[in-house]
Amino acid sequence: MQTHRHHMIEVEGTAPELPERFVDLIAKIDAVLPQTQCRQCGYEGCKPYAEAIARGEANINQCPPGGEAGIHALAKLLQRPFQALNPAHGITKPKAVALIDEETCIGCTLCIQACPVDAILGASKLMHTVISQECTGCELCLPPCPVDCIQMQTIPGRATAMNEAEAAVARQRHQQRLSRLALEKRETAQTYSKRNQTLATTETPSTEVLKKNAIAAAMARVKAQKTG
Ligand code: SF4
Ligand code: SF4
Numbered sequence: 001m002q003t004h005r006h007h008m009i010e011v012e013g014t015a016p017e018l019p020e021r022f023v024d025l026i027a028k029i030d031a032v033l034p035q036t037q038c039r040q041c042g043y044e045g046c047k048p049y050a051e052a053i054a055r056g057e058a059n060i061n062q063c064p065p066g067g068e069a070g071i072h073a074l075a076k077l078l079q080r081p082f083q084a085l086n087p088a089h090g091i092t093k094p095k096a097v098a099l100i101d102e103e104t105c106i107g108c109t110l111c112i113q114a115c116p117v118d119a120i121l122g123a124s125k126l127m128h129t130v131i132s133q134e135c136t137g138c139e140l141c142l143p144p145c146p147v148d149c150i151q152m153q154t155i156p157g158r159a160t161a162m163n164e165a166e167a168a169v170a171r172q173r174h175q176q177r178l179s180r181l182a183l184e185k186r187e188t189a190q191t192y193s194k195r196n197q198t199l200a201t202t203e204t205p206s207t208e209v210l211k212k213n214a215i216a217a218a219m220a221r222v223k224a225q226k227t228g
């Protein structure tokens with residue numbers, strides 16, 4: 001008698017399906033995380049941290065924006081003892097939003113590329129501005145700015161980084177950004193494969209190179225304005 005084997009078919013580019021129980025647990029953990037998407041936990045965002053906790057790879061005390069309240073919520077959910085925040089991941093700060101000094105901004109777009117929730121508006125060579133209601137205070141836009149014109153501004157009366165409503169908005173905006181980036185990556189990959197090249201052979205320029213290029217471009221524009 002012939003035996004039939006069922007293989008799990010993996011569609012190219014998609015991860016094998018996780019058991020429903022596990023998906024449910026990840027969603028429950030993600031639901032109590034503050035969603036600043038700041039990466040201080042050591043993962044690419046809140047959802048990847050939730051996945052690492054669910055897999056048993058990460059501790060529950062690695063999220064500074066969530067603070068003590070967040071750790072208590074995770075401990076209760078997972079029925080584990082409370083652990084103090086691990087200071088190696090940072091400290092809990094009051095709510096703050098980014099503010100761009102528009103006089104100094106050279107319109108290089110590097111902050112836009114770094115913002116996990118698309119909270120910055122602007123175009124190449126034009127000054128940029130932060131939509132403060134959408135800003136999670138993650139500070140990821142600060143290091144790439146070549147002219148250091150972004151400051152964090154504390155919101156008076158707000159002890160915690162995110163409330164529940166803000167977290168829900170940030171979760172959705174981050175997911176939308178990830179979907180958009182994935183789509184752009186697929187489109188770029190298609191363009192490259194049409195040209196018989198692969199993405200693997202293309203190098204992403206380092207932040208230092210991007211900064212240098214941005215400054216050089218801005219200086220060239222100033223020079224052109226002076227001479228023109
Ligand atoms: S808020 Fe930051 S530290 Fe906390 S889980 Fe999200 S990305 Fe990690
Ligand atoms: S504007 Fe800056 S601080 Fe605010 S969410 Fe975007 S990257 Fe984070």
Ligand code: SF4
Binds near residue numbers: 100104105122
């Ligand atoms: S990184 Fe700095 S200079 Fe560049 S667009 Fe953003 S705020 Fe302006």
